[in-house]
Amino acid sequence: MTEPLLRVRDLKTYFVTEHGSGTARAVDGVSFEVYPGETLGLVGESGCGKTVTSLSILRLIPEPPGHIRPGSFIEFEGRNLLTLAPRELRAIRGNRIAMIFQEPMTSLNPVFTVGDQIAEAAVVHQRLSRRAARARAIEMLKLVGIPDPDDRVDHYPHQMSGGMRQRVMIAMALVCHPKLLIADEPTTALDVTIQAQILELLDRLQRDLGMAVMLITHDLGVVAGTADRVVVMYAGEVVEQAATAELFARPLHPYTEGLLASVPRIDTRVSQVRGRLHSIPGQVPAATAWPAGCRFHPRCPYAWDRCRQEAPPPLDAGAGEPGAHTVRCWLLTEPQRRSARA
Amino acid sequence: MTAPAPALVDVAGLVKHFPADRGFFGLGRARAAVRAVDGVSFAIAAGRTLGLVGESGCGKSTVGRTMLRLIEPDAGRITIDGRDVLALGTRELRALRRRMQIVFQDPYGSLNPRMTVRQTLAEPLAIHRLASAADAERRIVALLEEVGLDPTYAQSYPHELSGGQRQRVGIARALSVEPQFLVLDEPVSALDVSVQAQVLNLLADLQQRRHLTFLFIAHDLAVVKHVADNVAVMYLGKIVERAPAPALYAAPRHPYTAALLSAVPVPDPKAQRDRIVLTGEVPSPAAPPPGCPFHPRCPHPKKNERCRTEPPPLREVAPEQLAACHFAEEPL
Numbered sequence: 001m002t003e004p005l006l007r008v009r010d011l012k013t014y015f016v017t018e019h020g021s022g023t024a025r026a027v028d029g030v031s032f033e034v035y036p037g038e039t040l041g042l043v044g045e046s047g048c049g050k051t052v053t054s055l056s057i058l059r060l061i062p063e064p065p066g067h068i069r070p071g072s073f074i075e076f077e078g079r080n081l082l083t084l085a086p087r088e089l090r091a092i093r094g095n096r097i098a099m100i101f102q103e104p105m106t107s108l109n110p111v112f113t114v115g116d117q118i119a120e121a122a123v124v125h126q127r128l129s130r131r132a133a134r135a136r137a138i139e140m141l142k143l144v145g146i147p148d149p150d151d152r153v154d155h156y157p158h159q160m161s162g163g164m165r166q167r168v169m170i171a172m173a174l175v176c177h178p179k180l181l182i183a184d185e186p187t188t189a190l191d192v193t194i195q196a197q198i199l200e201l202l203d204r205l206q207r208d209l210g211m212a213v214m215l216i217t218h219d220l221g222v223v224a225g226t227a228d229r230v231v232v233m234y235a236g237e238v239v240e241q242a243a244t245a246e247l248f249a250r251p252l253h254p255y256t257e258g259l260l261a262s263v264p265r266i267d268t269r270v271s272q273v274r275g276r277l278h279s280i281p282g283q284v285p286a287a288t289a290w291p292a293g294c295r296f297h298p299r300c301p302y303a304w305d306r307c308r309q310e311a312p313p314p315l316d317a318g319a320g321e322p323g324a325h326t327v328r329c330w331l332l333t334e335p336q337r338r339s340a341r342a
Numbered sequence: 343m344t345a346p347a348p349a350l351v352d353v354a355g356l357v358k359h360f361p362a363d364r365g366f367f368g369l370g371r372a373r374a375a376v377r378a379v380d381g382v383s384f385a386i387a388a389g390r391t392l393g394l395v396g397e398s399g400c401g402k403s404t405v406g407r408t409m410l411r412l413i414e415p416d417a418g419r420i421t422i423d424g425r426d427v428l429a430l431g432t433r434e435l436r437a438l439r440r441r442m443q444i445v446f447q448d449p450y451g452s453l454n455p456r457m458t459v460r461q462t463l464a465e466p467l468a469i470h471r472l473a474s475a476a477d478a479e480r481r482i483v484a485l486l487e488e489v490g491l492d493p494t495y496a497q498s499y500p501h502e503l504s505g506g507q508r509q510r511v512g513i514a515r516a517l518s519v520e521p522q523f524l525v526l527d528e529p530v531s532a533l534d535v536s537v538q539a540q541v542l543n544l545l546a547d548l549q550q551r552r553h554l555t556f557l558f559i560a561h562d563l564a565v566v567k568h569v570a571d572n573v574a575v576m577y578l579g580k581i582v583e584r585a586p587a588p589a590l591y592a593a594p595r596h597p598y599t600a601a602l603l604s605a606v607p608v609p610d611p612k613a614q615r616d617r618i619v620l621t622g623e624v625p626s627p628a629a630p631p632p633g634c635p636f637h638p639r640c641p642h643p644k645k646n647e648r649c650r651t652e653p654p655p656l657r658e659v660a661p662e663q664l665a666a667c668h669f670a671e672e673p674l
Contacts, residue, residue, distance in 0.1 A: 162398075245611050
């Protein structure tokens with residue numbers, strides 16, 4: 001297998017809570033890789049730590065209250081991002097690794113034109129002249145499919161729709177041709193027809209520019225359609241990771257299984273779907289007090305004594321190469337318990 | 343299908359135009375009004391659910407709010423249980439509000455942060471003089487149990503609850519006056535998938551147990567597929583298609599419905615689907631295109647000059663299935 005572009009090992013990002021009363025272990029020992037040119041889907045519900053993971057990679061965690069624990073390791077193109085000097089880090093951010101966020105309006109500066117904002121990274125990292133920067137901004141607007149780019153380059157964010165702003169954000173992120181794009185819920189704030197446009201655009205740009213994409217989302221439908229591999233997070237940990245086709249065909253962690261079963265589906269006949277949806281009982285625990293043992297055990301239909309006492313490590317599901325499909329669940333050691341329930 | 347029940351809710355020709363902002367001190371140039379709702383009609387049988395779907399700005403929430411006269415419509419007729427809602431005076435309207443309630447999307451914004459759950463639930467009982475103090479306590483406990491919350495949450499403030507729990511309180515508040523009709527405005531779109539399923543199941547149980555009638559407003563077509571008996575699709579203030587859910591999902595007749603359905607991501611990597619990706623964006627409701635409002639984005643192969651000039655009426659194109667498209671009978 002090729003060398004990973006990004007390797008995250010045992011990442012722990014903790015926050016001191018507001019009243020100083022405790023520590024929120026938002027990301028608590030997360031490991032995964034992103035390979036060149038692939039799309040990795042990072043999936044989970046609110047509070048699972050997926051956004052904190054992505055912010056940690058770029059070291060955008062406000063300190064205090066947050067801090068990345070010693071022993072964490074984030075390697076990008078052979079360098080540990082956690083030990084880089086601020087100056088070296090700036091040479092990577094926005095240049096080799098770029099990021100787009102869910103809400104384009106709050107991530108764009110209202111008092112600068114979109115052209116200025118798109119070109120800024122190129123001016124900083126590549127020392128482009130004013131004229132070259134403007135030409136580059138227009139070229140980027142064209143690339144992301146904005147009509148009349150020569151005109152739009154002088155517009156302000158408030159003059160654009162949500163979908164157009166998200167295209168501007170993408171243009172901004174890609175202006176230096178990054179090797180890795182971190183997209184945090186890039187289509188969540190958009191309507192479904194605009195979401196389809198943006199996902200198609202990201203897919204085309206990724207192929208044309210040969211970059212890797214880390215797509216962070218709560219939407220399993222979006223992941224199924226775009227990701228090569230999927231990492232599922234729950235309660236600050238990676239609970240399952242596998243190739244997309246494998247994960248959807250054979251979800252092995254009870255959380256993944258439950259999550260997939262609770263999604264209302266549009267691709268089934270109405271007569272089959274009316275009635276009760278599967279739901280996962282209870283709710284996500286608080287990051288200040290993760291349950292002992294397996295963190296999913298209070299909501300798990302299969303849990304037994306061992307799950308309440310002992311936290312399972314990532315176990316190999318034995319599909320393909322070692323590590324291709326790993327699951328943090330004791331059921332892998334006693335699969336007969338699953339069939340006994342079913 | 344059972345025999346058609348008499349409609350509990352009947353809406354005809356509903357119109358709401360919002361006057362455009364004239365800028366500071368009203369000195370700006372007069373601009374065209376936003377035609378948020380532009381002639382909407384539907385009926386909902388007692389105990390049934392109508393799903394009202396569409397993208398941001400299509401006017402679906404405005405329709406929901408006019409039903410309770412939280413927004414006063416400019417024209418049209420709304421009848422609930424045979425009573426003309428728009429003809430009622432303040433006092434009668436208050437009495438009718440006991441029969442109809444609304445649940446909002448954002449349980450964070452719609453609960454008073456300074457009131458405990460008990461106070462939130464006691465307020466409607468007091469306003470409508472439905473219970474004595476002792477009786478109120480008993481009913482609050484029963485309501486909490488009915489929406490799946492432990493009665494000890496009565497002491498809690500909204501910030502102490504999770505999103506799903508807050509939405510359960512919002513539902514309990516709506517139920518406290520024992521309404522017949524609920525407007526559910528994006529009731530699960532702020533919730534995580536696993537919690538969303540819990541709340542949808544709760545709504546289904548409540549509907550059955552209390553024989554409630556729902557207007558379920560949502561942008562998520564997959565969610566609506568799970569809850570609605572009939573579905574109406576809105577685009578730029580108008581209903582472009584209305585049909586029983588099975589027909590609409592199996593064979594959409596309006597190209598916009600077809601595009602919306604095809605754009606919904608499916609959690610199955612093997613699903614091979616012909617996705618219709620619409621070009622362009624929704625035009626401003628202040629300046630809807632002439633003719634068919636959908637024509638600038640319409641992918642229909644038969645699209646022609648007529649679409650640009652002549653607004654298509656909402657007409658029956660299959661049994662019980664209405665679509666506003668000149669070419670609804672032609673394959674897309």
